[in-house]
Amino acid sequence: MINDLPSQAMLADNIASVQARIAQAAKRVGRRPEEITLVAVSKTKPVELIKMAHTLGLRNFGENRVQDALPKIAEFRHESIEPVTWHMIGHLQRNKVNKVVGSFNYIQSVDDLQLAQAINRHAAELELRIAVLLQVNISGEASKEGVAPEETLALAQQVVTLPQLDVQGLMTVAPQVTDAEEVRPVFRGLRLLRDRLRVEVPQSAWQHLSMGMTDDYGIAIEEGATIVRVGRAIFGERIQRIP
Numbered sequence: 702m703i704n705d706l707p708s709q710a711m712l713a714d715n716i717a718s719v720q721a722r723i724a725q726a727a728k729r730v731g732r733r734p735e736e737i738t739l740v741a742v743s744k745t746k747p748v749e750l751i752k753m754a755h756t757l758g759l760r761n762f763g764e765n766r767v768q769d770a771l772p773k774i775a776e777f778r779h780e781s782i783e784p785v786t787w788h789m790i791g792h793l794q795r796n797k798v799n800k801v802v803g804s805f806n807y808i809q810s811v812d813d814l815q816l817a818q819a820i821n822r823h824a825a826e827l828e829l830r831i832a833v834l835l836q837v838n839i840s841g842e843a844s845k846e847g848v849a850p851e852e853t854l855a856l857a858q859q860v861v862t863l864p865q866l867d868v869q870g871l872m873t874v875a876p877q878v879t880d881a882e883e884v885r886p887v888f889r890g891l892r893l894l895r896d897r898l899r900v901e902v903p904q905s906a907w908q909h910l911s912m913g914m915t916d917d918y919g920i921a922i923e924e925g926a927t928i929v930r931v932g933r934a935i936f937g938e939r940i941q942r943i944p
């Protein structure tokens with residue numbers, strides 16, 4: 702099967718319509734579009750396409766597999782393509798932390814203390830601070846990664862004490878549903894949890910809510926998303942991997 706890649710014109714069209722929909726969603730709830738960062742999820746896509754998206758003005762890219770992402774990040778670095786911000790959005794195993802710290806700028810998928818401590822240790826070795834979000838499993842689906850909502854406060858209190866971590870907020874992955882409206886309570890739940898952390902863990906500003914993907918980023922923005930992670934609406938459908 703051929704993985705059809707969009708042409709530059711098609712990619713430009715896709716980006717423009719995603720940005721227009723972000724602006725419309727923001728406007729519906731009296732927010733400014735500039736408050737929302739578009740992370741283009743480039744997982745499974747070749748680096749040539751990511752470079753094209755960068756040429757067209759995108760600056761934030763999300764990847765979910767360390768092994769796939771590292772060569773892409775290395776190529777941007779090698780060619781001095783800047784500015785660019787890389788977001789780790791997939792489940793991260795502790796034994797891969799050494800590869801992620803120093804390559805990615807954001808780790809959005811921190812969901813337990815030992816992982817956070819490992820990131821802190823490696824960041825200290827490299828003398829850098831790394832931006833992190835705590836991934837929360839709001840919907841409680843067994844298949845989803847993330848800390849349980851009721852355990853988030855305890856995790857937050859510990860993670861903010863790690864000096865190399867710049868804790869910036871929360872991330873969630875909503876369940877797949879047929880009607881995107883069904884996920885609104887999940888996004889609202891993440892925002893309410895964030896509001897509580899602002900009061901109870903004031904060491905962080907908790908400024909970011911990373912929520913919303915191709916099928917539901919409009920609703921996520923209405924519910925307060927500051928980061929949306931959009932793959933298919935920008936780069937086209939992904940070919941399913943055979944596990």
Ligand SMILES: *Cc1c(COP(=O)(O)O)cnc(C)c1O
Nearest residue numbers: 742765790914915930931932933
């Ligand atoms: C793949 C992925 C996305 C993007 O999903 P699309 O439906 O392609 O927009 C966002 N977040 C995470 C964590 C992902 O794994």
